[in-house]
Amino acid sequence: MGMKNLYLLVPLAPLAGAILAGFFGKILGRTGSHVVTILGVTISFVLSVLIYQDVQAGHLFNGPVYTWMESGGLKLEIGFLIDPLTVLMMLVVTFVSLMVHVYTIGYMAEDPGYQRFFSYISLFTFSMLMLVMANNFVQLFFGWEAVGLVSYLLIGFWYTRPTAIYANLKAFLVNRVGDFGFLLGIALIAAYAGSLDYAQVFAKRNELAAMTEAVTGWPLITAVCVCLFIGAMGKSAQFPLHVWLPDSMEGPTPISALIHAATMVTAGIFMVSRMSPLFELSDTALSFVIVIGAITTLFMALIAIVQTDIKRVVAYSTLSQLGYMTMALGASAYSVAIFHLMTHAFFKAVLFLGAGSVIIAMHHEQDMRRMGGLRKYMPITYATMLIGAIANAGLPPFAGFFSKDSIIEAVHFAQVPGAGFAYFCALAAVFVGGLYSFRLIFFTFHGKERFREPAHDAHGHDAHHDDHHGHHGPVEPHETPKVVTVPLILLAIPAIASGWLIGTVLYGNWFGDSITISSAHKGMATMAHEFHGVLGMMAHGVTTLPFWLAISGAATAWYLYIVRPDLPAVIKQKSGVLATILEEKYGFDRFNDWFFAGGARGVGRGLWKGGDQVLIDGVMVNGSASAVGWISGLVRLFQTGRIYQYAFGMIFGVFALLTLWFNRA
Numbered sequence: 001m002g003m004k005n006l007y008l009l010v011p012l013a014p015l016a017g018a019i020l021a022g023f024f025g026k027i028l029g030r031t032g033s034h035v036v037t038i039l040g041v042t043i044s045f046v047l048s049v050l051i052y053q054d055v056q057a058g059h060l061f062n063g064p065v066y067t068w069m070e071s072g073g074l075k076l077e078i079g080f081l082i083d084p085l086t087v088l089m090m091l092v093v094t095f096v097s098l099m100v101h102v103y104t105i106g107y108m109a110e111d112p113g114y115q116r117f118f119s120y121i122s123l124f125t126f127s128m129l130m131l132v133m134a135n136n137f138v139q140l141f142f143g144w145e146a147v148g149l150v151s152y153l154l155i156g157f158w159y160t161r162p163t164a165i166y167a168n169l170k171a172f173l174v175n176r177v178g179d180f181g182f183l184l185g186i187a188l189i190a191a192y193a194g195s196l197d198y199a200q201v202f203a204k205r206n207e208l209a210a211m212t213e214a215v216t217g218w219p220l221i222t223a224v225c226v227c228l229f230i231g232a233m234g235k236s237a238q239f240p241l242h243v244w245l246p247d248s249m250e251g252p253t254p255i256s257a258l259i260h261a262a263t264m265v266t267a268g269i270f271m272v273s274r275m276s277p278l279f280e281l282s283d284t285a286l287s288f289v290i291v292i293g294a295i296t297t298l299f300m301a302l303i304a305i306v307q308t309d310i311k312r313v314v315a316y317s318t319l320s321q322l323g324y325m326t327m328a329l330g331a332s333a334y335s336v337a338i339f340h341l342m343t344h345a346f347f348k349a350v351l352f353l354g355a356g357s358v359i360i361a362m363h364h365e366q367d368m369r370r371m372g373g374l375r376k377y378m379p380i381t382y383a384t385m386l387i388g389a390i391a392n393a394g395l396p397p398f399a400g401f402f403s404k405d406s407i408i409e410a411v412h413f414a415q416v417p418g419a420g421f422a423y424f425c426a427l428a429a430v431f432v433g434g435l436y437s438f439r440l441i442f443f444t445f446h447g448k449e450r451f452r453e454p455a456h457d458a459h460g461h462d463a464h465h466d467d468h469h470g471h472h473g474p475v476e477p478h479e480t481p482k483v484v485t486v487p488l489i490l491l492a493i494p495a496i497a498s499g500w501l502i503g504t505v506l507y508g509n510w511f512g513d514s515i516t517i518s519s520a521h522k523g524m525a526t527m528a529h530e531f532h533g534v535l536g537m538m539a540h541g542v543t544t545l546p547f548w549l550a551i552s553g554a555a556t557a558w559y560l561y562i563v564r565p566d567l568p569a570v571i572k573q574k575s576g577v578l579a580t581i582l583e584e585k586y587g588f589d590r591f592n593d594w595f596f597a598g599g600a601r602g603v604g605r606g607l608w609k610g611g612d613q614v615l616i617d618g619v620m621v622n623g624s625a626s627a628v629g630w631i632s633g634l635v636r637l638f639q640t641g642r643i644y645q646y647a648f649g650m651i652f653g654v655f656a657l658l659t660l661w662f663n664r665a
Contacts, residue, residue, distance in 0.1 A: 003054065006047050007080045008065065010090065011129040013043040014097075018122035025115025033115040037122040038101045044129065045094035052087040062135050062199060074190060081135035081198060085514035088338065088505075089132040089270055092345045096262035097125040099487040103353050104254045106483035107360065111252075117157060121258060124150040128263040132270055137186045137196040140271070144182065144235065147264045148175045154259070155251040164250040171244035178234015178241050185227030188213070192220055202277040202516075209281045225278055225285035229292075232268030236322050239296045243588050245319060249311040253356030256311060260318040261349035266341050269325045273334040273515060280332065280518040287417040290330025294422035297323030297429045299586065304436040306572075306582045309366050310355045313440050317392060318348060320429055324407050327422050332521035333410035339505050340403035343391070347400055347495035350388035350488060351440075357381040357484050358444060361477040362451060368440070373449035377477040382445050384488040389437040391495045393550045394430060396538040402499030404430070405537070406506065406527065408546050413523035430546045434553020442561035451477065500534050507531050 017040030021033040028036065064079040080086075101121060108114050127150055131143025148171075156168030186196070192208060193201045201208075211220040232238070237245040245265065249256055259265060272279060272289070279285055300319035307313045321344050328337035359366055361378055375382045391400035408426045411419060479485065504510055507528045517524060531537065541547050560567050572579045584590065 003051075003059070003061065004063075004065065004080075006051060007061065007082060007133065010044050010047050010051070010094075011126050011133065013040040013047075014122045014129070015126040016040055018119045018126060021115050021122065022119035025119065028115070030114050033118050034101070034105050037118040038098070040122055041094060041098045041101050041125055044125070045091075045098050048087065048090040048094045051082060052091055055082060055084060055087045064135075068138070073194065074196065076138045076196065077136055078139055079135040079197075080133045082133070083514040084511045085270075085273065085338065086133055088342065089266075090129065092342050093125065093128050093132065093262050096345050096349050096491070097121070097128075097258060099349065099491050100254050100258045100353070103257075103356070103484055103487040106481050107254055107356055108252060113157065117154075117252065117254075120150060120154050120157070121255060124154065124255075124258060124263060128267070131267055135198055137189060137198075137201075141183070141186060144231070144267060144271075145179070147267060148172065148179070148235070151248070151255075151259055151264055154255040155248045157251050157255070161250070167244075167247035167250035170247055174241055174244040175234045178231045180230075181227045182231020182234075185224050185231065188220065188224045188227065198274070205277050205281060208278075219282065219284075221278060222282040222284045225275070225282045226288060228275060228278075229268075229272060229285065229289055232272050232326075233292065234268075235271075236265050236268030236326065237296075237319055238268070238292050238322065238326055239299065240588065242296060242300060242319050243585075243592060246312055246315045246585075249309070249315050253311065253352060253359060256315070257349050257352035257356070260315065260352060262345040265318065265322055266325075266345070269322070269329065269337055269341050272326075272329045273338055276332075276334045277516040279329070280516055280521065283416050286330045286332065288330075290327050290411070290414065290416060290422045291418040293323045293326025293328075293330055294418070294425035295323070296320070297327060298425040298432070301429045301432040301436065303582055303585055305432060305439060306579065308368050310358060310368050310371075310440065310444060311352070311366055313368075313436060314348070314351045314355055317351070317433070317436060320433065321348065321392070324404060324426065324429070327411050327426060328407045330416060330422065331407075331410040331414035331419065331523055332416075332517055333407065333414075333524055333527075334515045334517070335506050335511050335524070336403065336406045336410050338511075338515075339502065340407055342505075343399035343403040343495075343498050346491055346498055347388045347391035347398070350384050350491045350495050351392065353484070353488055353491065354381050354385035354388060357480045357488065358385075360480050360484065365451070368443045370451050370453075371444045372447045372451065373445070374451075374477055375445040378445075378479050380479055380485045381488065384485075384492040385445070386441055387492045387495050389441050391499075393434040393437040393554060394546065395434075395550055395554075396541050396547070397499075397534075398496055399494065399499035401541060402502045402534075402537065405541055405544075405546055406502065409527055410523050413526050415521065415523070427545060427549060431549040431553040434550040435557050436553075438554040438557035439561060442557055446562055447565055502537070503531065503533060 014037070017037035020028065020036045025033045061080060061082040064075075064077040066078040068076045068078065070076070101118070104117065104121065108117050111117065124147065127143050127146035129143075131140060131147065134140040134143060152168045152172045154168075155171050156164045158164045189201055190196055192211060193204050195201055195204075205221070208224070209219070209221045212218065213220050213223045216223065233241045245260070248259060251259075279289070297320050300316050300323060304313050304316035304320065307316060321340070325337045325340050325344070328334070328340065358371070358374065358378065358381060361374070361381070362371065365371070387398065391398035394400045394404035396402075408423070408430070411423050411426050414422070506524075532540075560571075581587070
């Protein structure tokens, strides 16, 4: 079998599993459905490993597989670009997806939509693989929209719950805002470069850099990059288009892990890295990227410290970590962003799936105020989540330390406007990250066993449940089955060790020509000069400010939730409006609900009344019909069938023409 056929089989195997489970799920049954989908993703993972080895041997590929159509010299094709950046994404996506598929067997065991869920997550994997393997903007856009569509189906999987329907609609609409910018960027490239093939566009990048956009007069390359990044802001949930991601927790936990760890939210980071030849030509765009990333990193981390829903803590952690990746992109450290994407995929998948394991054990309770003391009941879940929390906090020797520390260093060396602000946000977020990571661990697994206490909503209990099965009443926690814990263990291993590949991935020219860095941006070169191996980095790391900030955050969490568990309530009371601002998530949700969705003064109602009813229905539809009716009534006066009226009309017409003629003469 030729390599091109192997490339095709990587995305098509999960697609085949999705079709079989989706259309023939009732015939296959539960076991048959999860077997075909897991087999499809396993084939993708094994082939990704083989392709990775082939790429390491120096065999790259860039070419079309199928030409969809051709118009005026513009080809719309399906094609693959197989290089180090692609294969790294393929390995991460297929491995994490495989673990999520296996985990789902245990998590969704009682759900009536079992076959449908497996079909969706397999289709999600296919969509993400098509996105990362693309060699042109058409296929990139197809994968981009496909992951958005399937995420809509998955977030609203429990479609009988109004909150799930609200969440998936919110995700869909917010992503459409970003996708509008993304489509504008692609349209500008098609108009000015005359091609949608990556290689051809990149070959013309210096010509594009010399052009200006015809309507606004902006430098074309800046307009293109900003538009493309607006698309990334939607998919990768950057401020202010971040609001959809926390609400996506309404979906089942396995899809929360898949969306937040290895797919969809990482699509924007990957896309900007792939477009590095273009972004490197616009410092304005890079400045925009680094500032947006900085705001997201710090301000989303702050919200995580007041969340009580275990999944939402991890969700806001994801927002903050995505902000770190975005800052790295703005600092021209694309390889560092992808490196953190990889390490984050592993430790964030551990945290999400570990949270799901806790939810199962707690009979689908998600409120951490109803937990506590679970360590002795769930030793495997506790150990793996502790590994994930340490990695998330960025402490050595775990994976998150190497990638997060590299991002902070890259931002420190960045020379674009806004880098100083970004560096401050990155350091501040390290402390907050240590605080919320260990708050989750101490609040959930240590301290008093609060799950034996009766829940009273009137006293502030607002837990919501991760299913629609209606599990309530007294809880007796227990460790989850092996089908849940084995994927946790397998993901915990790279959450510890994947960071040790830093020398190869970042400083060994591992990405080759798949990432371009301008000679004017010297941050990565400086970092490479100062790198002295994994042990040297750890030894130096314990003397730096980020390490002690992370330790301070962890120590603060220990004091507040182990030594003095009464203090958080006191601090909240004393904080007053600051605590309210964080609990209200800076008011974005309230503003969006008022401005876009509701209220007599809202844009939604205004567009409905003024735009839909008055302009479209009243003027354009009903108005045109009324105009036709009026003209018809007027014409009818002259079409009576009476000869004398026609004769009078002819005489009057001749008289009018003669009058005009003599007046002109």
